[in-house]
Amino acid sequence: MKMTATKPVTKTTKxxxxxxxxxxxCVMVALPLLQFLIFYVVVNFxxxxxxxxxxxxxxxxxxxxxxxxxxxxxKQTLPILGVCLKNSMIxxxxxxxxxxxxxxxxxxxxxxxxxxxxxxxxxxxxxxICISALAIMYKAFVNYGMSSIFTTAPISLEYSEARQPMLxxxxxxxxFSGNLLIYINAMSQASPSVIxxxxxxxxxxxxxxxxxxxxxxxxxxxxxxIIFMAGIVTNQxxxxxxxxxxxxxxxxxxxxxxxxxxxxxxxxxxxxxxYQTSALGIMLTLVLAPITILVRNLMLKFGPRED
Amino acid sequence: xxTKELLALSVVTLASLTSLASCGKVDEEEVDETMTQxxxxxxxxxxxxxxxxxxxxxxxxxxxxxxxxxxxLGVQIIKEYDKKNTGYESIPGNSNHIFIQEDTDYYTxxxxxxxxxxxxxxxxxxxxxxxxxxxxxxxSDKMSDLYRSFxxxxxxxxxxxxxxxxxxxxYNVSLFEKKKLFFKKDASADEFTEADFDILNKxxxxxxxxEEALDKLYSLFISNTSDERSYGPDGKTGTIxxxxxxxxxxxxxxxxxxxxxxxxxKNSGVTPFIWNSTCTDYLTxxxxxxxxxxxxxxxxxxxxKLGGTATNLVKLNGNAIERDSNGNPVVETKTIAANNYADLxxxxxxxxxxxFAQYLIEDGNYYSKSWQTSYTDAQEYFINPQNxxxxxxxxxxxxxxWWFREASDFFSPxxxxxxxxxxxILPKATKDKIGTxxxxxxxxxxxxxxxxxIPEDNLKVAKTFLSxxxxxxxxxxxxxxxxxxxxxxxxxxxxxxxxMSYYGKVAWEIANNTNTITIPxxxxxxxxxxxxxxxxxxxxxxxATYIDKDGKExxxxxxxxxxxxxxxxxxxxxTSEQYFINxxxxxx
Numbered sequence: 001m002k003m004t005a006t007k008p009v010t011k012t013t014k015x016x017x018x019x020x021x022x023x024x025x026c027v028m029v030a031l032p033l034l035q036f037l038i039f040y041v042v043v044n045f046x047x048x049x050x051x052x053x054x055x056x057x058x059x060x061x062x063x064x065x066x067x068x069x070x071x072x073x074x075k076q077t078l079p080i081l082g083v084c085l086k087n088s089m090i091x092x093x094x095x096x097x098x099x100x101x102x103x104x105x106x107x108x109x110x111x112x113x114x115x116x117x118x119x120x121x122x123x124x125x126x127x128x129i130c131i132s133a134l135a136i137m138y139k140a141f142v143n144y145g146m147s148s149i150f151t152t153a154p155i156s157l158e159y160s161e162a163r164q165p166m167l168x169x170x171x172x173x174x175x176f177s178g179n180l181l182i183y184i185n186a187m188s189q190a191s192p193s194v195i196x197x198x199x200x201x202x203x204x205x206x207x208x209x210x211x212x213x214x215x216x217x218x219x220x221x222x223x224x225x226i227i228f229m230a231g232i233v234t235n236q237x238x239x240x241x242x243x244x245x246x247x248x249x250x251x252x253x254x255x256x257x258x259x260x261x262x263x264x265x266x267x268x269x270x271x272x273x274x275y276q277t278s279a280l281g282i283m284l285t286l287v288l289a290p291i292t293i294l295v296r297n298l299m300l301k302f303g304p305r306e307d
Numbered sequence: 308x309x310t311k312e313l314l315a316l317s318v319v320t321l322a323s324l325t326s327l328a329s330c331g332k333v334d335e336e337e338v339d340e341t342m343t344q345x346x347x348x349x350x351x352x353x354x355x356x357x358x359x360x361x362x363x364x365x366x367x368x369x370x371x372x373x374x375x376x377x378x379x380l381g382v383q384i385i386k387e388y389d390k391k392n393t394g395y396e397s398i399p400g401n402s403n404h405i406f407i408q409e410d411t412d413y414y415t416x417x418x419x420x421x422x423x424x425x426x427x428x429x430x431x432x433x434x435x436x437x438x439x440x441x442x443x444x445x446x447s448d449k450m451s452d453l454y455r456s457f458x459x460x461x462x463x464x465x466x467x468x469x470x471x472x473x474x475x476x477x478y479n480v481s482l483f484e485k486k487k488l489f490f491k492k493d494a495s496a497d498e499f500t501e502a503d504f505d506i507l508n509k510x511x512x513x514x515x516x517x518e519e520a521l522d523k524l525y526s527l528f529i530s531n532t533s534d535e536r537s538y539g540p541d542g543k544t545g546t547i548x549x550x551x552x553x554x555x556x557x558x559x560x561x562x563x564x565x566x567x568x569x570x571x572x573k574n575s576g577v578t579p580f581i582w583n584s585t586c587t588d589y590l591t592x593x594x595x596x597x598x599x600x601x602x603x604x605x606x607x608x609x610x611x612k613l614g615g616t617a618t619n620l621v622k623l624n625g626n627a628i629e630r631d632s633n634g635n636p637v638v639e640t641k642t643i644a645a646n647n648y649a650d651l652x653x654x655x656x657x658x659x660x661x662x663f664a665q666y667l668i669e670d671g672n673y674y675s676k677s678w679q680t681s682y683t684d685a686q687e688y689f690i691n692p693q694n695x696x697x698x699x700x701x702x703x704x705x706x707x708x709w710w711f712r713e714a715s716d717f718f719s720p721x722x723x724x725x726x727x728x729x730x731x732i733l734p735k736a737t738k739d740k741i742g743t744x745x746x747x748x749x750x751x752x753x754x755x756x757x758x759x760x761i762p763e764d765n766l767k768v769a770k771t772f773l774s775x776x777x778x779x780x781x782x783x784x785x786x787x788x789x790x791x792x793x794x795x796x797x798x799x800x801x802x803x804x805x806x807m808s809y810y811g812k813v814a815w816e817i818a819n820n821t822n823t824i825t826i827p828x829x830x831x832x833x834x835x836x837x838x839x840x841x842x843x844x845x846x847x848x849x850x851a852t853y854i855d856k857d858g859k860e861x862x863x864x865x866x867x868x869x870x871x872x873x874x875x876x877x878x879x880x881x882t883s884e885q886y887f888i889n890x891x892x893x894x895x
Contacts, residue, residue, distance in 0.1 A: 143679060244585070248873070250862070
């Protein structure tokens with residue numbers, strides 16, 4: 001056998017490699033950094049600044065202050081935020097619970113099992129139909145079509161024990177199909193040779209799903225989870241679609257609360273509301289961002305690996 | 308491209324164009340280069356646009372031979388109507404010259420510099436035609452002191468309010484006449500005890516006691532429509548010193564009368580109330596009216612000043628209301644300042660408003676699907692119960708002064724003018740308040756202003772038109788078409804009055820009556836302006852927290868009717884007293 005001698009790496013060559021690596025790194029990072037600067041920092045600069053300014057609704061002047069932050073820690077606001085947070089977490093929780101179901105159905109469709117095409121069409125209907133139309137249909141179905149089950153129409157301004165569960169069901173139905181599409185797409189990228197090898201080794205469908213497919217699409221699952229987490233504070237859970245600006249206090253999520261707070265006509269002085277809401281947004285980001293990053297890192301570290 | 312793709316693309320393009328086309332209705336009229344154009348953007352809500360169309364037409368005609376720009380003769384008004392306001396951020400690039408909007412915060416728009424200084428217009432006489440102006444009162448003189456002080460900023464005016472109306476109860480007069488639901492002269496339910504009301508409300512009450520109570524109840528009401536009626540909440544009848552006190556004759560004077568009426572209505576097969584789920588703030592507005600009506604104008608306005616001397620504050624003893632030997636709340640007087648303005652939440656009128664809220668949701672008092680009914684459906688059910696056998700007759704609708712014009716389509720052709728509907732004059736909580744003025748709250752913030760970015764060439768015509776809209780003739784035209792009042796002081800000519808509908812005439816009689824005080828929901832002091840975020844009419848008075856049956860603290864929204872109803876549904880009933888104290892504790 002002919003051996004080829006490798007050239008020893010000299011100090012100069014190493015320096016060159018290091019330099020080119022740095023250049024490559026800079027070039028690669030520059031674009032997203034630029035994008036972040038333009039589309040986040042510049043765009044949100046005023047929004048962030050607003051959080052640290054107190055707006056006088058009489059003189060229209062602003063002064064540097066932390067009062068917008070303090071304003072959210074009062075006995076008036078804390079119970080409201082508490083309920084909103086609880087509801088936001090409920091929606092996040094059900095989204096998490098729905099992940100295994102979505103994965104199973106995606107796998108079923110991916111494997112083209114019996115009636116998979118039919119399930120595919122049915123699952124995608126919520127994505128095809130306009131959300132307002134879907135909400136009207138769902139509301140009519142639940143309130144009138146199921147009137148023999150519920151004494152009080154569940155989706156109305158009047159309290160009913162079934163109200164929140166019915167809203168959660170709608171939320172799941174609508175979000176389900178979007179996730180399904182992503183999972184099916186990710187599964188289709190899975191290496192057929194690995195699946196074939198598993199089959200030859202006598203692995204059952206369940207084992208293939210758990211030990212071959214899931215590790216291969218783990219990155220996608222992590223990405224989606226990060227998106228869900230980041231959406232905890234912006235998720236309106238379709239409350240505006242059902243109730244406009246009148247959603248009962250006990251149903252409101254953080255996303256809905258923030259949106260309503262800066263809705264023109266829903267507040268006596270929308271300009272002043274911007275300043276206060278900005279502070280709330282920053283606080284929520286400060287809490288949520290580290291948790292999201294931590295969860296991402298943990299999932300990538302301890303999640304299943306393809307090897 | 309494949310046929311299918313082409314087809315899909317066409318559908319998407321068509322859908323996009325259709326959605327764009329539905330954004331606002333702009334007059335399709337072609338621009339006439341020989342005339343000066345005046346562009347108006349109007350938020351076309353319940354009051355409709357007929358009044359504006361008429362005035363635009365008259366203005367164009369009156370100024371047909373006038374040149375506002377070199378080389379151009381006459382005025383062409385281009386109108387853009389839709390149901391949405393134009394946000395302040397869209398005004399700089401907007402081609403419209405005049406904006407007429409609802410629910411618009413004057414101070415926010417002013418702070419953004421999007422409104423032209425129109426002090427010269429407001430401090431002058433209104434334009435009536437080419438080179439003619441009114442001579443008796445300047446526009447500023449037509450504004451009440453409250454509006455003048457609010458709209459004047461550093462000595463300048465940037466806008467003028469459009470309408471003034473309350474949101475309250477509207478009733479079906481024909482139904483009241485048919486079912487004889489008016490109180491007869493000198494009749495009063497003031498002697499009724501809680502036990503009487505209990506017997507009347509219970510289906511399983513002792514038969515003999517119920518019959519006795521029913522006799523007592525029926526004896527309060529007229530037997531024939533021509534019977535003399537009670538004097539109502541104003542305690543007077545006929546015209547005294549030029550004031551018409553007959554409008555409320557036969558209506559309940561006190562809460563006890565009102566409760567008796569509600570039972571009488573139910574016994575006559577009438578559902579007392581209907582409201583809608585689209586605008587639930589109507590219910591809060593109604594209760595603001597009840598609060599103001601019981602509290603009196605001066606005391607209620609302390610809320611809008613967040614100051615003043617409050618003379619009617621309920622005294623608390625720990626976490627309960629202190630009561631005298633008769634069970635009435637003890638009240639005290641306090642000077643309200645920045646450190647104690649939360650004490651205004653102890654106003655007795657509010658406690659009485661909360662009592663009133665409970666009457667609305669008592670068993671069988673309201674159309675049970677009100678919480679799922681749109682505002683148009685509610686109007687239709689109210690006007691045409693005969694078309695809906697499962698609904699039946701409805702006595703009151705919770706609506707704003709715009710509803711009668713808004714519901715035009717639901718009247719059979721030619722019947723609306725004489726249809727007997729009327730705004731309702733609210734009862735007083737107790738007998739001792741009979742005869743005090745009828746106080747109402749106008750909480751919708753309407754505004755007309757000139758775009759600060761208007762081209763110099765169009766400024767003169769815009770200001771002239773804006774001035775024309777404040778002329779007595781224009782104000783009358785507004786009332787004629789909308790059955791409502793502009794937020795200025797004026798009278799109607801006999802000619803205009805005679806052309807109005809039954810509803811319009813009664814609404815005008817009430818609004819223009821010196822016994823009626825309409826308070827605009829505006830911050831009325833500098834301190835209140837600095838705390839304007841707290842003064843949201845839809846939540847100011849009624850937000851709170853409460854401890855639920857599981858011992859958890861829960862937030863309570865600003866709608867007492869909805870709150871009481873929810874508590875009942877949750878089998879966690881709260882009394883008006885508990886709620887009242889919770890509101891105070893939440894705000895203090």
